[in-house]
Amino acid sequence: MTEQVMAAIDGSQFSEGVSDYAAWASLALGAPLTFLHVNDNHLPPEERNLSGNLLAGGRERLLKEFAQLDEQRAKVAQEQGRLMIKAAIERAVEDGVRDPSGRQRNGTLVETLEELQGEIRLLVVGKRGETAHQNSGHLGSNLERVVRTLHRPILMVPHTYKAPEKVMLAFDGSKTTRKGVEMLAKSPLFEGIPVHVVIVGAETGDNRSQLDWALKALRDEGHEAEGAIRAGEVEATLHAYQEEHSIDLLVMGAYGHSHIRHLLVGSTTSEMLRKSHIPVLLLR
Missing domain, CATH: 3.40.50.620 (HUPs)
Structure with missing residues (x-):
């Protein structure tokens, strides 16, 4: 298939x-x-409930009319x-x-x-x-x-198309986002499109090591790639980087192990998705 x-x-x-x-x-x-x-x-339940207080004959007639309306609406x-x-x-x-x-x-x-x-x-x-x-x-x-x-x-x-010219990956070192880097590196979807890898967090040895790995994986596949580690609240930091670098497609893992996880678990779509005016690619 x-x-x-x-x-x-x-x-x-x-x-x-x-x-x-x-x-x-x-x-x-x-x-x-x-x-x-x-x-x-499926009709809204309240429309079905209108027949509840009618006598049998009226209820049967109304249900027949509902059935006819169902058929017309379906067509x-x-x-x-x-x-x-x-x-x-x-x-x-x-x-x-x-x-x-x-x-x-x-x-x-x-x-x-x-x-x-x-x-x-x-x-x-x-x-x-x-x-x-x-x-x-x-x-x-x-x-x-x-x-x-x-x-x-x-x-x-969004409702208006713009050919993506710069992609940003919100990266947290999780299994999902590491797979995201590998997918970005090899997928023809992003061929010739510069990739920005952004970690929201402190400038630590582990974060720097994770970022270096991601950039190398992308560059080894021929991508123009740059990265950043930014401290701050996740949503605001990512939005600021997006606007600063004119990013027009955001890639995120639907699940992660750091702050980014809280954007998507529970409400799932989060304020990050709600406020986004550019396409968002969610990886599972």
């Missing part, structure tokens, strides 16, 4: 960004691209999804992707991705879904559950 770049699209303002970043990743990785739209046809959602996929495929073709494909599923996004994760090399998702307020900092419960559930790299993207 060929692993592919899979892009989850919906009716949100992030769908165009998802399409463009997915096309970029597909071309860079030389991997097939599939757009996925999932129809969740509309399916057609909307088909049109979204069609538009995303056309956009990807314009970006240079050969033969992108689309899939529609019924169910929940999380369960669908869990089922399909054996086919996924990289998942591309928007920062928020179509049900989240566009001005909200909330990432959406779907994305948080996806990050917890999926054991594949996840690229969370």
Whole structure:
């Protein structure tokens, strides 16, 4: 089974960004691209509860009307999804992707991705879904559950595409972020893109040794790489470095053993992800 770049699209303002970043990743990785739209046809519980105080005849009539509405909504959602996929495929073709494909599923996004994760090399998702307020900092419960559930790299993207020119890896020496360095070093996704490795912590011998290892691993694979050890609060320090060096893609381990761990464990997506205006690649 060929692993592919899979892009989850919906009716949100992030769908165009998802399409463009997915096309970029597909071309860079030389991997097939599939757009996925999932129809969740479950009605809100409160709509079901309206029949509770009705007499039997009225309840049966109302439930029949609900069933008809369910069917109509499912048909509309399916057609909307088909049109979204069609538009995303056309956009990807314009970006240079050969033969992108689309899939529609019924169910929940999380369960669908869990089922399909054996086919996924990289998942591309928007920062928020179509049900989240566009001005909200909330990432959406779907994305948080996806990050917890999926054991594949996840690229969370903003709604506007910009080709990445500088990458920053938030590095803490953990197993996950060491794997991240190795992945960055060898992946065609970052070929020709300078990599900044940043440790948030004290200038200690261990931190310096970890940083030197990471830089050597990257440079041995031909990358332009530089690093820094910065003291301070993790989120603020990483944001400051990002702005100072015009970083336009952040790579983080979803789990680690230092301060960075607390950004992602529990709430999972953290303030770092909530406030990010650039793509964030989460490694598992």
